[in-house]
Amino acid sequence: MSSIVIKDLQVAIGDKEIIRGLNLEFSKGEIHAIMGPNGSGKSTLAKVMAGHPDYQVTGGDILLDGESILELEPDVRARKGIFMAFQYPMEIPGVSNANFLRAALQARLPEGEELDATDFYHLLDQKMDLLDIRREFTARAVNEGFSVGEKKRNEILQMAMLEPAFAVLDETDSGLDIDALKVVAKGVNTLRGPNVGILLITHYQRLLNYIIPDFVHVMFDGRIVRSGDKELALELESKGYDWLKEVEAEPVGAK
Amino acid sequence: MSTPANSVDIDRDVGNFFYDLTPARDAGVGLSEKTIDYIVDVKEEPEWLREFRKNAYHVFMSKPLPTHWAGDELREIDFDVIRYYLASGESAKRSWEEVPEEIKQTFERLGIPESERKFLAGVEAQFDSEAVYSNIKRAVADQGVIFMGSTAGLKERPDIFRKWFGKVIPTGDNKFSALNSAVFSGGSFIYVPPGVKVKHPLQAYFRINAENFGQFERTLIIADEGSEVMYMEGCTAPKFTTATLHSAVVELVALPGAKIQYITVQNWSPNVFNLVTKRGLALENAEIKWIDCNIGSRLTMKYPSVVLKGRKARGEVISIALASDGQHQDTGAKMIHAADETTSNIVSKSISIGKGRATYRGLVHVPKHLKHCRNNTECDALLINSSSRTDTYPAITVRGTGNSTQHEASVSQISAEQIFYMQQRGLSEAQAMSLAVNGFVNDLVRQFPMEYSVELKRLIDLEMEGSVG
Numbered sequence: 001m002s003s004i005v006i007k008d009l010q011v012a013i014g015d016k017e018i019i020r021g022l023n024l025e026f027s028k029g030e031i032h033a034i035m036g037p038n039g040s041g042k043s044t045l046a047k048v049m050a051g052h053p054d055y056q057v058t059g060g061d062i063l064l065d066g067e068s069i070l071e072l073e074p075d076v077r078a079r080k081g082i083f084m085a086f087q088y089p090m091e092i093p094g095v096s097n098a099n100f101l102r103a104a105l106q107a108r109l110p111e112g113e114e115l116d117a118t119d120f121y122h123l124l125d126q127k128m129d130l131l132d133i134r135r136e137f138t139a140r141a142v143n144e145g146f147s148v149g150e151k152k153r154n155e156i157l158q159m160a161m162l163e164p165a166f167a168v169l170d171e172t173d174s175g176l177d178i179d180a181l182k183v184v185a186k187g188v189n190t191l192r193g194p195n196v197g198i199l200l201i202t203h204y205q206r207l208l209n210y211i212i213p214d215f216v217h218v219m220f221d222g223r224i225v226r227s228g229d230k231e232l233a234l235e236l237e238s239k240g241y242d243w244l245k246e247v248e249a250e251p252v253g254a255k
Numbered sequence: 256m257s258t259p260a261n262s263v264d265i266d267r268d269v270g271n272f273f274y275d276l277t278p279a280r281d282a283g284v285g286l287s288e289k290t291i292d293y294i295v296d297v298k299e300e301p302e303w304l305r306e307f308r309k310n311a312y313h314v315f316m317s318k319p320l321p322t323h324w325a326g327d328e329l330r331e332i333d334f335d336v337i338r339y340y341l342a343s344g345e346s347a348k349r350s351w352e353e354v355p356e357e358i359k360q361t362f363e364r365l366g367i368p369e370s371e372r373k374f375l376a377g378v379e380a381q382f383d384s385e386a387v388y389s390n391i392k393r394a395v396a397d398q399g400v401i402f403m404g405s406t407a408g409l410k411e412r413p414d415i416f417r418k419w420f421g422k423v424i425p426t427g428d429n430k431f432s433a434l435n436s437a438v439f440s441g442g443s444f445i446y447v448p449p450g451v452k453v454k455h456p457l458q459a460y461f462r463i464n465a466e467n468f469g470q471f472e473r474t475l476i477i478a479d480e481g482s483e484v485m486y487m488e489g490c491t492a493p494k495f496t497t498a499t500l501h502s503a504v505v506e507l508v509a510l511p512g513a514k515i516q517y518i519t520v521q522n523w524s525p526n527v528f529n530l531v532t533k534r535g536l537a538l539e540n541a542e543i544k545w546i547d548c549n550i551g552s553r554l555t556m557k558y559p560s561v562v563l564k565g566r567k568a569r570g571e572v573i574s575i576a577l578a579s580d581g582q583h584q585d586t587g588a589k590m591i592h593a594a595d596e597t598t599s600n601i602v603s604k605s606i607s608i609g610k611g612r613a614t615y616r617g618l619v620h621v622p623k624h625l626k627h628c629r630n631n632t633e634c635d636a637l638l639i640n641s642s643s644r645t646d647t648y649p650a651i652t653v654r655g656t657g658n659s660t661q662h663e664a665s666v667s668q669i670s671a672e673q674i675f676y677m678q679q680r681g682l683s684e685a686q687a688m689s690l691a692v693n694g695f696v697n698d699l700v701r702q703f704p705m706e707y708s709v710e711l712k713r714l715i716d717l718e719m720e721g722s723v724g
Contacts, residue, residue, distance in 0.1 A: 050679050051679075052675055053671070074675060074678040074679050075678040075683050075686075084679050086676065086679075090672055090673045091673075092673060092676075092690070092694055094693070095690055095691070100677075100680070103682055103686065103690055107681040141694065162680065
């Protein structure tokens, strides 16, 4: 079974340590949620997995199917099947959603092979129907002038088109009202299944009412301090993050 | 004997090859009155032209190099080692079969005959100083459209040629228009009769093959009342270590109600000094549109202009410039409003890569006595690296109360976060750059004919591959 294993990961930005010995393992077909207060290192974890150049891994490792990905460029990781839905998706002026996705899929083909345009549009139409996205979306420039809700849905559409083995959703719920949240959650639920492992990063329990995780981890001060099932999220909701300060003394390995 | 100068790198510089030929006609190196006599004699030109050329030669000699304008780079041109006229001595052929083998090979490699078959109404192919091939589709010629070289034009249709030749761009307009007027050879002469709308584009392709050479084509296009024509030009040269000079003069005349669209994709090799004067005269209700794309050359100084001479005349310049390491694209536009209710639009986008430098220079002039004139100017610059440079010099003078202008300018950069975002979707850094740059110019590229926009995208991709690393 395909898996991602994070072992004793330590990450710094400049002199500042952000992740201090994080352990986590997840497999295809599973949904894990990572919850935690602001500044606990959740988003850093997502960016480090994707290979953001601003972060230095100072210790530990991230293994994809047993092999370290730390030396790989972000695009190589992406082509190996790691997807990240951004908390703040970037705007690419003048580049249509269709052309962007086409370029991303083309980049996955062996040298000399051309993506078939008809097949591509067929797949795109199919995925947009699945996610209830209107067709005129394809001609709009990537995220340019999009509402927060549209941006987040676009991330899910990209995920649907690129069919990653592992997807890290970084605070996909942030900035969404309840209706937009339901739409995005519905999209994720449509895509979940045995072929993808999903890591949901969120500040609020609310998202987990709509996307039911198999496992929940609580992150605090750069470590995972608690792991459990979906009940843990509810417990956290009722007790609040302050409760973590008491348990922080005893970090636990996930899973 | 064919000697591709660099066969390994052929994809990146499609035009980087040359053939070792000995032209039958060679005016020798350097410029003097003797050079002009040689040109007039071998081309068997009328005496009025000898006078015209010699006068221009003196104007050229008397004018200083405009180094205060683009910079000292111009001093790298050594006018004494340049050859001003090189040709086979044969007239332009009407079928590719008759074109000498090496020259035919050249244009085959550049894909010209193929494009001609696919979508062009006529083609003129110039090799060094003279056209080697010139053909117009029968159906277009039957409508009375004239498409031929400048020498043929001045000899066969002096009635039309002399009426407009040098009238839009006088000899003394600038040092390089004077140089062109002294030694011009090649280029196109086009006349479209009243009401004729030429459906497919006419194309000229300018090829430099020789080293230490100057190409000075002269193009004159006259669209008679209510007619329409689209002209496209492309160009390439092999990469030599010494400076090559290209200095053209292009004059357009749009008579009342006529429309001229002039498209350039300039891809000279990086040793070419491209110093070109382009201007159109638009009479009442006529429209002139320049689509000007500069990717190649060492230094380009080019500011396509429209003189809006008749009421309700319209002028437009769409300009794209890409400046890589060692390149300076000094480009822009000029709009001279000279009648009421005239409108002009300038949209310029430049991209500077590495140590490349892009300069926008614009001039919009609306005098006080005119009414209801409008101008819109937009210039956007994209800087790729921290060492890239862009400058903008817009000069807009709008006087009088009933006239309006709008000017917008922006400078942007592709952020590291945008690149990361695209990389996260699986694109390499170079692919990501290339996509972002194509996005930046996308709205302008869409105005190009399909075949050219594909070519342009490919050229941008190739430039970007070299820019990251």
